[in-house]
Amino acid sequence: MRKLWKFKVDAELLNEESPSEAPQDIPATEGPIPCIKPEEITLAIKRMTNNKACGPDDIPVEFWKRMGDTGVLFLTKLFNKFLADEIPDEWRKSFLIPFYKHKGDIRLCDNYRAIKLISHSFKIWERVINQKLLEITSVTENQCGFAAGNRMPVRIKGRVYKTAVRPAMTYGAECWPLKKQHENQLHCAEMKMLRWAGGVTRLDHVRNTHIRGTFKVRPIPEKLQESRLRWYGHIMRRPSDHMTRKVLDIKTKPRGRGRPRITWIAVVNKNLKQAQVTKEKTQDRVVWRHMIRGADPK
Structure with missing residues (x-):
C-alpha cells in the first residue's frame, strides 16, 4: 500500500503539469537583490492565519507572533542569509495528508485529495519573496484574475x-x-x-x-x-x-397550559x-x- 501511494504521489500529484499557453517574450528584470526589511516580515506574519496545521518542523506561526520584535529580527537575519546562499533542505520537506472524498471505492487512491503541510516559517519566506517579486515585475493578462484591483464588482x-x-x-x-x-x-x-x-x-x-x-x-x-x-x-x-x-x-384540539x-x-x-x-x-x-x-x- 505504501508503494502504491508513493507511485501515485510521485507520478501524478507532484509531477503532473497543467496545460498552459506559451509565455510571451518579456524582458528580464535585472539588478541587485534588495535586502529583506523587518517591516516586510512583520506584514507577512500579520497576514498569516492562526490555528493551522504545522509542517515537519512543528513550529506554528503563533510562535513568531508571540516572539514579537525579537522573532522579526531573527527572521530578518535568517532570510537575508538565504538570499546570499540558499534555503535549507529541511524546508523542502513536507507532510502529504490524503483525505477521502467520501465517494467511490475507499481503496482507490484516485478517490482521495492530498493536502501538503509545509513549514510555517517557509510560508513567511514565500510571502516576503512573493511581495518583492510583485514590486519589480508585472502580472500577465492571462493571470488578471489573481492581480490586485481586478476584483468582482x-x-x-x-x-x-x-x-x-x-x-x-x-x-x-x-x-x-x-x-x-x-x-x-x-x-x-x-x-x-x-x-x-x-x-x-x-x-x-x-x-x-x-x-x-x-x-x-x-x-x-x-x-x-x-x-x-x-x-x-x-x-x-x-x-x-x-x-x-x-x-x-x-380543527385542532385545545392544548394544555402554556403558550401554544x-x-x-x-x-x-x-x-x-x-x-x-x-x-x-x-x-x-x-x-x-x-x-x-x-x-x-x-
Whole structure:
C-alpha cells in the first residue's frame, strides 16, 4: 500500500503539469537583490492565519507572533542569509495528508485529495519573496484574475448572492413556521455574508441598511414573507375539495397550559396583517403577486 501511494504521489500529484499557453517574450528584470526589511516580515506574519496545521518542523506561526520584535529580527537575519546562499533542505520537506472524498471505492487512491503541510516559517519566506517579486515585475493578462484591483464588482456580487446564495438559504421557506428568533438568525447569517463580500466588518461601524443598499438586497425577513404569502395564494386558488385546502380547515384540539406552538397558518395571518392584504385577493394571481411582492432595490 505504501508503494502504491508513493507511485501515485510521485507520478501524478507532484509531477503532473497543467496545460498552459506559451509565455510571451518579456524582458528580464535585472539588478541587485534588495535586502529583506523587518517591516516586510512583520506584514507577512500579520497576514498569516492562526490555528493551522504545522509542517515537519512543528513550529506554528503563533510562535513568531508571540516572539514579537525579537522573532522579526531573527527572521530578518535568517532570510537575508538565504538570499546570499540558499534555503535549507529541511524546508523542502513536507507532510502529504490524503483525505477521502467520501465517494467511490475507499481503496482507490484516485478517490482521495492530498493536502501538503509545509513549514510555517517557509510560508513567511514565500510571502516576503512573493511581495518583492510583485514590486519589480508585472502580472500577465492571462493571470488578471489573481492581480490586485481586478476584483468582482459589488453589483455583480449582489447578483450572485440573490441568484445563488439566498435561494439556497431559503429553500422551502414558504412552509416554515418561523419564529422571530429564526428570522434573526437568518438575518445575521445574511449580513455576515454581505459584510464579508464587501470587505466590511462591524468595527467599521457601517450600518446594515447601507450595506444592503450597496448590494441592492432586500432584508431576508421580507423575502421570506413574500415567498410564504405567494405559496398561501397558490393554496387558496385550489379547489375547495383539494387536499391542501382541507388541511387548512382541520380543527385542532385545545392544548394544555402554556403558550401554544406557533403554526404555519398563524404566521401567514400575521404576514397578511403586515402586508395589509386579505385572503379574498388571492383568487387573482396577477393582483396578488403584485400586492405581496417585495422587489430588491435597483
